[in-house]
Structure formats: structure tokens, C-alpha cells
Amino acid sequence: MENVLEVKNIEKYYGSKSNLTKAIDNISFDVKKGEFVGIMGASGSGKTTLLNCISTIDKVTAGHIYINNEDITKLKGNKLNKFRREELGFIFQDFNLLDTLTAYENIAIALTIQKVNANDIDRRVKEIAEKLEISQILNKYPYQVSGGQKQRIASARAIITNPKIVLADEPTGALDSKSARQLLDNFEYLNKQLTATILMVTHDAFTASYADRILFIKDGKIFNELCKGNDTRKEFFEKIIEVVSLLGGELNDVI
Numbered sequence: 072m073e074n075v076l077e078v079k080n081i082e083k084y085y086g087s088k089s090n091l092t093k094a095i096d097n098i099s100f101d102v103k104k105g106e107f108v109g110i111m112g113a114s115g116s117g118k119t120t121l122l123n124c125i126s127t128i129d130k131v132t133a134g135h136i137y138i139n140n141e142d143i144t145k146l147k148g149n150k151l152n153k154f155r156r157e158e159l160g161f162i163f164q165d166f167n168l169l170d171t172l173t174a175y176e177n178i179a180i181a182l183t184i185q186k187v188n189a190n191d192i193d194r195r196v197k198e199i200a201e202k203l204e205i206s207q208i209l210n211k212y213p214y215q216v217s218g219g220q221k222q223r224i225a226s227a228r229a230i231i232t233n234p235k236i237v238l239a240d241e242p243t244g245a246l247d248s249k250s251a252r253q254l255l256d257n258f259e260y261l262n263k264q265l266t267a268t269i270l271m272v273t274h275d276a277f278t279a280s281y282a283d284r285i286l287f288i289k290d291g292k293i294f295n296e297l298c299k300g301n302d303t304r305k306e307f308f309e310k311i312i313e314v315v316s317l318l319g320g321e322l323n324d325v326i
């Protein structure tokens with residue numbers, strides 16, 4: 072299977088020469104097409120910085136990141152904006168939906184920006200809404216729907232453009248346990264049925280157990296890696312807990 076994402080020896084420093092902080096320390100890994108990869112680590116481990124560099128929100132200090140064979144560390148200006156708009160999907164903890172737009176309009180906006188014709192937009196929005204079971208709320212505004220439904224709208228918006236990779240930052244962080252489970256089932260559907268490639272940062276071991284593979288980050292480096300393989304989700308969850316305990320610090324920092 073081809074690689075969608077290749078991270079090559081990246082480093083990220085913050086601060087001045089007299090007070091440098093190394094947030095990412097020579098990290099390399101690949102994500103294959105259709106893979107669901109989780110990133111875990113305690114607060115301050117570098118996992119969010121890593122996601123920000125991959126999502127082009129932040130710039131690496133050294134190294135290269137390739138998405139679909141394009142070196143995104145070299146993109147600037149309009150080329151970078153176009154790449155971000157067309158090749159990446161984003162799912163945030165706080166949804167980032169526009170309150171003045173309906174669910175339909177929130178999902179459609181990315182296609183509108185790409186100047187897709189109205190008939191195609193309508194067809195694609197209705198198709199993805201049906202798959203994610205939100206057809207009945209397309210005319211509602213974000214404040215009229217539940218947290219779980221907001222996250223489904225955000226998921227639909229993230230994949231409507233058929234991005235090369237979907238980047239999720241603590242997607243279950245603002246949800247109750249029932250909504251979180253629904254969202255994760257939704258992610259599993261996006262990944263297994265719609266072959267979406269997903270890279271997800273999470274503190275939560277249960278959330279992480281839905282992934283195919285977990286990268287554990289400690290002090291800006293990859294500390295360990297777990298693959299689900301033929302394990303059940305429960306077995307994989309238990310293995311994740313074991314690694315979390317090896318990471319040190321308080322368990323609540325990573326779960």
C-alpha cells in the first residue's frame with residue numbers, strides 16, 4: 072500500500088538561542104493509504120506540535136514532510152493555501168462550525184470555495200449526510216443540535232473534499248461518553264467503508280483503541296509504537312494502557 076504521509080527527520084524548536092525548547096526531536100514515520108493512526112503522549116510531549124506541523128499550521132525547523140509525494144515544508148502563500156484546502160481534512164475538539172450557517176452550509180462551504188458547481192455540491196452533501204446519518208438535521212444550525220451531531224457535521228465537512236488525509240485533534244475531548252462512542256464508530260466507518268486515511272491525536276486510551284496503530288510520543292521523540300493487528304479492541308486497549316504506564320508520570324495525563 073502506498074504512503075500518503077511521510078515524515079522525515081523533523082525537528083521543531085521554539086524560543087531564542089539563549090532559551091531554546093526542542094518540541095520535536097528527529098521524528099520519522101509513514102502513514103499508508105487507508106490507515107488509521109493515533110498519536111498519544113502526555114501534555115507537553117510534542118504530539119500537538121507534530122500534528123500542527125503536518126497540518127501546515129506550524130513550520131518545521133528541520134526535516135521534511137511529504138503528503139502524497141508533495142513536500143509540504145516547501146509550500147508557501149497561495150500554493151500552501153490551495154494544498155491545505157484541497158488535500159487536508161480537519162476535525163477539531165471544539166468543532167469549529169460556523170454558527171450562522173446551517174449544517175448543510177457548513178458541510179458545503181469547502182466545495183463552494185473550490186468552485187464546485189451547485190448540483191455537484193448538493194449531491195455530495197446529501198450523499199455524505201446520509202452515510203453519517205445526519206440528513207434530518209441538514210437545515211438546522213449548530214446551536215440546535217447535540218455535541219455528537221456537531222462532530223458528525225464536522226466529520227462530513229472534513230471528508231467532503233476527498234482529502235488525502237484527515238487530521239483529528241482530540242476529537243472526543245468535548246463529548247460525553249455516548250457521543251464519543253458514536254463519533255468513534257463514525258470514524259471507523261469513514262476509515263473502513265470510505266477508506267479515509269486518518270491521523271488522530273488523543274489523550275484517551277479508549278479513543279486510541281479504534282486506531283490501527285498508535286505512536287507514543289515522549290519528550291519530542293517516538294517512545295513506542297503499537298499495532299492492533301488481529302487484536303480485539305479490548306485487547307488493544309489493554310496494550311495501550313500498558314504502554315501508557317511505561318510513559319511515566321500520572322496516568323491521567325495520557326488517558
